[in-house]
Amino acid sequence: xxxxxxxxxxxxxxxxxxxxxxxxxxxxxxxxxxxxxxxxxxxxxxxxxxxxxxxxxxxxxxxxxxxxxxxxxxxxxxxxxxxxxxxxxxxxxxxxxxxxxxxxxxxxxxxxxxxxxxxxxxxxxxxxxxxxxxxxxxxxxxxxxxxxxxxxxxxxxxxxxxxxxxxxxxxxxxxxxxxxxxxxxxxxxxxxxxxxxxxxxxxxxxxxxxxxxxxxxxxxxxxxxxxxxxxxxxxxx
Amino acid sequence: xxxxxxxxxxxxxxxxxxxxxxxxxxxxxxxxxxxxxxxxxxxxxxxxxxxxxxxxxxxxxxxxxxxxxxxxxxxxxxxxxxxxxxxxxxxxxxxxxxxxxxxxxxxxxxxxxxxxxxxxxxxxxxxxxxxxxxxxxxxxxxxxxxxxxxxxxxxxxxxxxxxxxxxxxxxxxxxxxxxxxxxxxxxxxxxxxxxxxxxxxxxxxxxxxxxxxxxxxxxxxxxxxxxxxxxxxxxxxxxxxxxxxxxxxxxxxxxxxx
Numbered sequence: 001x002x003x004x005x006x007x008x009x010x011x012x013x014x015x016x017x018x019x020x021x022x023x024x025x026x027x028x029x030x031x032x033x034x035x036x037x038x039x040x041x042x043x044x045x046x047x048x049x050x051x052x053x054x055x056x057x058x059x060x061x062x063x064x065x066x067x068x069x070x071x072x073x074x075x076x077x078x079x080x081x082x083x084x085x086x087x088x089x090x091x092x093x094x095x096x097x098x099x100x101x102x103x104x105x106x107x108x109x110x111x112x113x114x115x116x117x118x119x120x121x122x123x124x125x126x127x128x129x130x131x132x133x134x135x136x137x138x139x140x141x142x143x144x145x146x147x148x149x150x151x152x153x154x155x156x157x158x159x160x161x162x163x164x165x166x167x168x169x170x171x172x173x174x175x176x177x178x179x180x181x182x183x184x185x186x187x188x189x190x191x192x193x194x195x196x197x198x199x200x201x202x203x204x205x206x207x208x209x210x211x212x213x214x215x216x217x218x219x220x221x222x223x224x225x226x227x228x229x230x231x232x233x234x235x236x237x
Numbered sequence: 238x239x240x241x242x243x244x245x246x247x248x249x250x251x252x253x254x255x256x257x258x259x260x261x262x263x264x265x266x267x268x269x270x271x272x273x274x275x276x277x278x279x280x281x282x283x284x285x286x287x288x289x290x291x292x293x294x295x296x297x298x299x300x301x302x303x304x305x306x307x308x309x310x311x312x313x314x315x316x317x318x319x320x321x322x323x324x325x326x327x328x329x330x331x332x333x334x335x336x337x338x339x340x341x342x343x344x345x346x347x348x349x350x351x352x353x354x355x356x357x358x359x360x361x362x363x364x365x366x367x368x369x370x371x372x373x374x375x376x377x378x379x380x381x382x383x384x385x386x387x388x389x390x391x392x393x394x395x396x397x398x399x400x401x402x403x404x405x406x407x408x409x410x411x412x413x414x415x416x417x418x419x420x421x422x423x424x425x426x427x428x429x430x431x432x433x434x435x436x437x438x439x440x441x442x443x444x445x446x447x448x449x450x451x452x453x454x455x456x457x458x459x460x461x462x463x464x465x466x467x468x469x470x471x472x473x474x475x476x477x478x479x480x481x482x483x484x485x486x487x488x489x490x491x492x493x494x495x
Contacts, residue, residue: 079442080384
């Protein structure tokens, strides 16, 4: 579905990503992990063509991308409701209006939230609005930056169920950026570690080893040492 | 020469609708003041055209276009430099404009009431105004998406950089259409004040566009009437400005009463 060859992204003279090559087959889930500032979000933005890059990023013909950003610097005083936004996207993409109700249901946006101004939504509600926005237009690839950063536990579970069902039932290709290693372990077919050194990639079982994580985050990973009684340990964000 | 006032008033009312629509988006994009600067850039053009004894609107259009491209370039960069640059351009445009405009034409250039309407002038104005209104409706979804998030709009396929340029050009075209009535200093007033008023009246996107346009039309109608009745029909621009500010004041009362 996606093929990246020798990708390089520079901000000024600083190379954020360098010599990155990978393939993501359709209906698979790629998780991107790495410390802050390692270029995870930049990589997603490059895939979407939002930042200039050199090298090649090729999507299969017929790829429709949905994007859920980590945060949106939306102006809280805009007189826009979720519905306004979804309607604007539906009209722009020439999609039928009924799709709005469908994606709202999937993202668990109630009718009341749909008609609330974006500035009045809580962090978690806003996240749901972003998910609904991304799902509108029937994407077959979902790029998801920190899916659960601002959700409470219950909604978090719900988002994972949603991701899972999207992948299982609709054969959606997923690209996740996540700090939540348990999520990565559960969902990812492949894991890409970005760090200051060479990026590494492989199935979760090979990548998520204590030694690897220690090198990646340059700190001992409490989560994985105590893996057998993980519920005692506060969740990593 | 079109001597009947009907043509002028028709043109002024359509300008009001266009200004209300474009002003609404300018307000949401938080570029009202940058827009103000664009409109002031018309002044040096008007001045030079007066000096050369050509149609002042031709000169105004030329410097407006230059100003638009300048602000578009400045928009790409952000931060203090942009604000400072816009401030400098603004001051320079006013100073140069005031210096080159012949004294006897200065009031018209600043506050409107340019030479009588010709058929060509009417048709150009009409085309500009209809185009602006058409643009806002054609592009309103794209504009709304870009307002919310440039990244998300781009991810959905909107060419945001182009859209920004189109919007600035349409903004300038609206100012251009208003120069005849309102002059370089006041043309942007009708882009700013009715939108600010409309925003006080409603928190709904679709209502907002209409509210701004309606307020704008009221301001132009009221201003022309005020000018005719109490100011001998000499200079409608300031009268329109006064009425629009008055309507804004009233909207404030309504909001306070809520």
